[in-house]
Amino acid sequence: MILDRIWVSGPEARLLPAEGLHGPTVAVMAMMNFVMIIVAAAGLALANTAGVVVSGTESRYVVELPAASASDLPRAVVAARAVPGVRRVSAVPQSEMRKTLERWLGESANSPDLPIPAMATIEIAPGADPAAVSSAVHAQVPAARFSAQSAELKPLLRSLRALQWLALALVLLMVMATGAAMVLAARGALDTHRATVEIMHRIGATDRQVTRLFERKIATDAIAGALAATIAAAVVLIAVGGGVSAAAADLEWSTPFASPDLLILALVPVAAVIVAVAVAHATLLRALRANL
Amino acid sequence: MRQGSETREGQLSAIVQFESVGLRYGTGAEVLRDLDFSLSKGRFYFLTGASGAGKTSLLKLLYLAQRPTRGRIRLFDQDLSDAERDSLPHFRRRIGVVFQDFRLIRHLSAYDNVALPLRIAGRDEADINSAVCEMLDWVGLGDRAGARPATLSGGEQQRVAIARAVITQPDLLVADEPTGNVDAEMAKRLLHLFDALNGLGTTVVVATHDLGLIASNPGAEIMRLDSGALVDPTGLLKNPPRMDRREARL
Numbered sequence: 001m002i003l004d005r006i007w008v009s010g011p012e013a014r015l016l017p018a019e020g021l022h023g024p025t026v027a028v029m030a031m032m033n034f035v036m037i038i039v040a041a042a043g044l045a046l047a048n049t050a051g052v053v054v055s056g057t058e059s060r061y062v063v064e065l066p067a068a069s070a071s072d073l074p075r076a077v078v079a080a081r082a083v084p085g086v087r088r089v090s091a092v093p094q095s096e097m098r099k100t101l102e103r104w105l106g107e108s109a110n111s112p113d114l115p116i117p118a119m120a121t122i123e124i125a126p127g128a129d130p131a132a133v134s135s136a137v138h139a140q141v142p143a144a145r146f147s148a149q150s151a152e153l154k155p156l157l158r159s160l161r162a163l164q165w166l167a168l169a170l171v172l173l174m175v176m177a178t179g180a181a182m183v184l185a186a187r188g189a190l191d192t193h194r195a196t197v198e199i200m201h202r203i204g205a206t207d208r209q210v211t212r213l214f215e216r217k218i219a220t221d222a223i224a225g226a227l228a229a230t231i232a233a234a235v236v237l238i239a240v241g242g243g244v245s246a247a248a249a250d251l252e253w254s255t256p257f258a259s260p261d262l263l264i265l266a267l268v269p270v271a272a273v274i275v276a277v278a279v280a281h282a283t284l285l286r287a288l289r290a291n292l
Numbered sequence: 293m294r295q296g297s298e299t300r301e302g303q304l305s306a307i308v309q310f311e312s313v314g315l316r317y318g319t320g321a322e323v324l325r326d327l328d329f330s331l332s333k334g335r336f337y338f339l340t341g342a343s344g345a346g347k348t349s350l351l352k353l354l355y356l357a358q359r360p361t362r363g364r365i366r367l368f369d370q371d372l373s374d375a376e377r378d379s380l381p382h383f384r385r386r387i388g389v390v391f392q393d394f395r396l397i398r399h400l401s402a403y404d405n406v407a408l409p410l411r412i413a414g415r416d417e418a419d420i421n422s423a424v425c426e427m428l429d430w431v432g433l434g435d436r437a438g439a440r441p442a443t444l445s446g447g448e449q450q451r452v453a454i455a456r457a458v459i460t461q462p463d464l465l466v467a468d469e470p471t472g473n474v475d476a477e478m479a480k481r482l483l484h485l486f487d488a489l490n491g492l493g494t495t496v497v498v499a500t501h502d503l504g505l506i507a508s509n510p511g512a513e514i515m516r517l518d519s520g521a522l523v524d525p526t527g528l529l530k531n532p533p534r535m536d537r538r539e540a541r542l
Contacts, residue, residue, distance in 0.1 A: 119361045199395050202357060203456075204385035206378070292359060292377065 044275025
């Protein structure tokens with residue numbers, strides 16, 4: 001569809017003066033597309049991060065015992081291990097608990113007077129019943145508190161989802177802004193070449209013949225802008241993504257973008273060009289129909 | 293030109309028919325009023341009248357740049373008074389127009405300007421090339437084919453405009469002061485071109501003040517506009533139009 005609008009014969013193309021690829025349309029398209037790709041990439045990275053968080057916590061549970069019952073932790077661990085479907089039960093050593101508390105309490109965290117709760121992490125197999133684990137633990141240690149790790153991360157996941165929607169909304173807003181810019185570009189082009197258009201109409205040119213000339217220019221500009229934006233955005237994402245990938249490797253996370261994400265990012269400028277040409281086409285036809 | 297009530301034979305050969313046509317721009321007074329006439333296929337017409345009489349407005353109605361504000365206009369046996377906009381290009385391609393101000397496309401060469409109607413009509417480039425070269429030779433601009441309008445004199449631009457108007461051998465040729473910027477010799481050649489086209493069956497309507505031009509074509513019919521109406525107050529015009537219907541009834 002786009003190629004059909006770009007490809008006009010040489011003599012036909014000469015009907016509008018060749019101004020080269022330096023008009024404002026190219027710059028506007030480049031800026032819009034750059035922002036769209038970066039925002040879309042941020043949205044996808046957030047989605048992936050949320051996915052990593054969810055998959056990392058959905059099968060993990062925590063058993064927490066108050067300091068007074070801390071000595072009951074081995075019984076709770078044994079009870080949990082006995083439940084079918086439980087993959088791993090790890091008691092968190094007291095030394096590690098104190099080390100964690102050191103961040104806030106300093107040396108006081110090592111005081112023997114400080115009551116330290118006992119804790120164990122439990123990982124269960126997919127499909128296993130966490131309620132059975134909870135019942136088994138409570139049967140042995142009634143004071144134990146059994147909770148899902150994902151429950152504690154729900155506010156974070158909510159924020160991540162909200163940011164994803166925000167990214168999507170921003171991309172859509174940019175698409176609309178691109179459309180609005182194309183409306184102005186198409187009207188401007190018609191105003192600039194009004195005399196040529198009028199002569200063509202008087203000689204018997206159809207609206208389609210006239211719009212094809214302008215569409216060619218607008219499509220060429222839009223593709224040039226989108227291409228420049230894609231290259232610039234790719235450089236930025238490779239630079240930023242390289243650092244994230246290194247950190248992800250250290251943390252045993254996945255890389256920020258999977259193959260489908262890259263395809264989506266590649267489709268953003270393509271969609272922007274299609275929207276630009278479609279909007280320009282509609283604008284030109286409407287403007288031409290205002291005259292006889 | 294045949295006015296109002298018409299013979300059956302005349303009506304059958306009419307290429308243009310105006311019935312009680314009026315035209316006003318916006319909310320202003322009518323610039324054309326009660327126009328009732330028909331133009332026969334293959335005839336040659338001169339349209340005369342003082343400046344501001346409405347000649348250009350009448351031509352605009354003929355080449356479908358304006359719709360009448362009242363009355364009916366039939367062109368090529370079709371009522372185009374309120375025809376669909378999308379249907380007009382087909383009819384416009386059958387009309388050649390020489391504009392008073394030439395209206396050449398300034399960034400195109402003389403060749404490309406003359407080739408424009410053929411390209412719009414979708415002709416092959418090979419056909420276009422031979423037709424355009426022949427036409428440019430005919431109007432004496434064979435060696436200026438690559439020149440842009442800005443580098444051509446007024447007379448040369450006018451010849452390019454005429455070549456563009458006649459290159460498709462239109463059914464109807466409408467020319468607004470076509471010899472205003474050329475010398476007497478070129479005016480004669482251009483009139484000869486119009487005559488030749490007329491001989492091939494093209495109906496020609498030329499708006500002009502040039503009495504010499506009118507005199508050089510004794511076979512032509514004459515239409516005279518005065519304050520937006522067709523008149524012949526002196527009774528000296530050849531084939532003068534009768535009074536409009538209202539006056540005829542009185």
